[in-house]
Amino acid sequence: MISRKERDKQLRRSDILKAAEHLFALKGYHKATIRDIAKEAQYASGTVYLHFKDKNDLYFALLEEKMKSMLFTTKERVAQANDVKKKLEIFVQEGLSFFEKNQDFFRIFISEEDGYFSERKILKSSTGLQTQEYTAGLLREAQKKGLISKDFDAEQIAEVFTSIIKTIILNWLQKKDVRNNNLIDLSGTILRLFLKGVADK
Amino acid sequence: MISRKERDKQLRRSDILKAAEHLFALKGYHKATIRDIAKEAQYASGTVYLHFKDKNDLYFALLEEKMKSMLFTTKERVAQANDVKKKLEIFVQEGLSFFEKNQDFFRIFISEEDGYFSERKILKSSTGLQTQEYTAGLLREAQKKGLISKDFDAEQIAEVFTSIIKTIILNWLQKKDVRNNNLIDLSGTILRLFLKGVADK
DNA sequence: ATTTTAAATGAACAGTTGTTCAATAATTAG
DNA sequence: CTAATTATTGAACAACTGTTCATTTAAAAT
Numbered sequence: 001m002i003s004r005k006e007r008d009k010q011l012r013r014s015d016i017l018k019a020a021e022h023l024f025a026l027k028g029y030h031k032a033t034i035r036d037i038a039k040e041a042q043y044a045s046g047t048v049y050l051h052f053k054d055k056n057d058l059y060f061a062l063l064e065e066k067m068k069s070m071l072f073t074t075k076e077r078v079a080q081a082n083d084v085k086k087k088l089e090i091f092v093q094e095g096l097s098f099f100e101k102n103q104d105f106f107r108i109f110i111s112e113e114d115g116y117f118s119e120r121k122i123l124k125s126s127t128g129l130q131t132q133e134y135t136a137g138l139l140r141e142a143q144k145k146g147l148i149s150k151d152f153d154a155e156q157i158a159e160v161f162t163s164i165i166k167t168i169i170l171n172w173l174q175k176k177d178v179r180n181n182n183l184i185d186l187s188g189t190i191l192r193l194f195l196k197g198v199a200d201k
Numbered sequence: 202m203i204s205r206k207e208r209d210k211q212l213r214r215s216d217i218l219k220a221a222e223h224l225f226a227l228k229g230y231h232k233a234t235i236r237d238i239a240k241e242a243q244y245a246s247g248t249v250y251l252h253f254k255d256k257n258d259l260y261f262a263l264l265e266e267k268m269k270s271m272l273f274t275t276k277e278r279v280a281q282a283n284d285v286k287k288k289l290e291i292f293v294q295e296g297l298s299f300f301e302k303n304q305d306f307f308r309i310f311i312s313e314e315d316g317y318f319s320e321r322k323i324l325k326s327s328t329g330l331q332t333q334e335y336t337a338g339l340l341r342e343a344q345k346k347g348l349i350s351k352d353f354d355a356e357q358i359a360e361v362f363t364s365i366i367k368t369i370i371l372n373w374l375q376k377k378d379v380r381n382n383n384l385i386d387l388s389g390t391i392l393r394l395f396l397k398g399v400a401d402k
Numbered sequence: 403a404t405t406t407t408a409a410a411t412g413a414a415c416a417g418t419t420g421t422t423c424a425a426t427a428a429t430t431a432g
Numbered sequence: 433c434t435a436a437t438t439a440t441t442g443a444a445c446a447a448c449t450g451t452t453c454a455t456t457t458a459a460a461a462t
Contacts, residue, residue, distance in 0.1 A: 033448085033449060033450080034449075034450065034451080035449080035450095045450085045451085046451085046452080046453085049450095049451070049452080054450075054451080055449095055450065055451095
């Protein structure tokens with residue numbers, strides 16, 4: 001059971017997270033100040049520290065939440081498909097669509113990151129590891145069904161796979177102002193490239 | 202003809218660039234202060250501003266120089282090969298080897314970048330554009346020789362190609378402390394993945 | 403209604419850093 | 433050798449920001 005007091009606390013917490021998301025997305029990590037965030041959430045700066053240890057903590061809480069929800073919906077949608085290829089398709093699509101929806105926030109990755117936080121910590125976070133493991137499992141399944149050569153190590157291929165997707169996304173983010181194509185439309189190309197390469201015939 | 206005065210000026214400039222390279226590599230952009238850099242170059246902080254407009258300018262001058270030298274040696278080595286596949290091989294190898302040699306400096310990319318500078322500006326820099334164009338030309342050649350399907354747009358494929366390499370490098374940088382494999386050894390895998398995908402048989 | 407407990411505030415603190423510029427030192431010219 | 437020019441210096445400036453904490457305000461308990 002959750003007390004009224006606790007629920008209110010959660011609400012305030014999410015007020016701050018919401019403001020943080022907006023400002024991190026708008027200005028990047030360094031240029032979004034605690035003052036800004038507190039102001040947007042309609043609190044004083046000190047209040048932020050009643051909910052988060054420090055600025056880093058706030059940022060990672062936000063990130064963890066985002067990734068958790070991405071993994072959750074992806075798993076859910078992938079589970080509905082039967083054959084492996086379809087699963088991979090949905091996996092890619094879901095990933096791209098999530099980034100498209102949250103593009104402002106994820107823009108931080110191309111704009112600025114601070115020393116030791118960056119991806120190293122993200123990948124090692126609980127949800128990060130879960131995601132990596134889930135992806136490897138999916139590809140292992142694809143290997144079993146003969147879709148992917150058994151020469152490759154599943155974990156390694158999983159890395160490359162997510163890397164490609166990540167890269168496509170980053171590139172897309174960077175050129176968003178120039179082109180105006182849909183990110184999800186790229187999912188076919190990605191899978192083709194990954195599964196069949198670009199070889200002729 | 203270059204006067205003594207000018208040569209000395211160039212020398213001081215490169216003193217500062219050298220120190221900047223070391224400290225940016227060691228601490229990242231934000232945490233490497235002008236004071237640090239000046240001190241290591243054995244100058245006072247004010248002197249830096251006699252050679253560079255500001256910290257940003259210093260950073261980009263460094264980056265431009267690095268990229269210029271990379272493009273130059275790559276072009277030189279690639280030109281020596283005759284068949285296209287070999288050219289691609291050398292291209293990949295050269296890229297990887299350059300990053301391996303300058304890994305400390307390029308570590309900045311995974312550790313921290315500031316707002317509007319990041320890759321957007323790099324890619325649009327003169328050398329960045331030249332590199333992109335050169336890569337596209339190489340892939341266009343590969344298309345002509347039937348190595349790559351003509352369905353693809355050369356510029357687009359060039360992007361994906363460099364993206365994959367970049368990603369592999371970033372991943373490698375991130376895990377350098379964990380694994381200890383050689384970056385250049387990955388070139389074969391990269392080309393295989395790119396040209397043939399990971400399809401079975 | 404009064405006391406006790408908890409939450410929120412925001413001014414003040416402490417530290418940092420890019421940048422400037424008057425003063426100083428070194429170089430060059432006459 | 434002296435004067436003029438140029439380069440170098442580094443203390444001082446100004447602006448910023450994460451974080452704290454004494455004080456105020458609100459809520460809960462009695």
